[in-house]
Amino acid sequence: MISYHSDIIQGSEEWLAARCGLLTASEMKLIVTPTLKAASNEKERAHLYELLAQRITGHVEARYISDDMLRGQEDEIEARFEYQKAYGEVLEVGFITSDKWGFTIGYSPDGLIGSTGLLECKSRAQKHQIRTIVDYVSVDGIDPDFMLQCQTGLLVTERKWIDLVSYSAGLPMATVRVFPDAKIQGAIIEAATDFEARLSAAHDKYQSLLTSGKRLIPTERKITQEMI
16 A cells, blocks of 8 residues: 655654655665665665664664755755646655555655656766766766666656756756656565565564573663753
8 A cells, every 4th residue: 555644854853754664765775786686785785774773762863964964955946846847846755655565665765746746856966967968968868876776766656757866056957757667666576575575584583582591681772862
């Protein structure tokens, strides 16, 4: 079933709670390789234990937000504004999930377009924007780095297309329409199914160790506040 969490603001505590422990479109690149194989490397294993920890504790650990990330957040707002001026209304929504595979995958779009489209905005450094225009827009393609995220978004929402916007202030904003690709989506489902099975097995092992007599002493999480 597809669920829309329209009232959640992306980046908020509610948004983090909704994503807690879930595979999401933005992280699908950690479990699927560029050759569409299930990843088996340190990044994939680290992500498995990150999600397992979130499922056990119900807590998402804070991440460092760099100046580039803050700039990216502002740029994505500008990109959505420019897209609306050029192409029409965009409806914002915080988070979308689907559990049709026996587990849940989440996606945070930058907007919904009508009943069939999605919007995904990317803030780019100027060198990457130039490369995007010269190498990818010229052939109506997109940077491969974003393909898994876009295809996962289409998979989760079952929408017909997604407009990928590449934005760098001072340079032309590029928009390329992406349609569902059965081969890529099949690889995503296969890798996600395997990932979820291994995550579940690791969770069962963790639970069994709690009652095994091993020297595991319960502790309580401390709530810390940032000092200004």
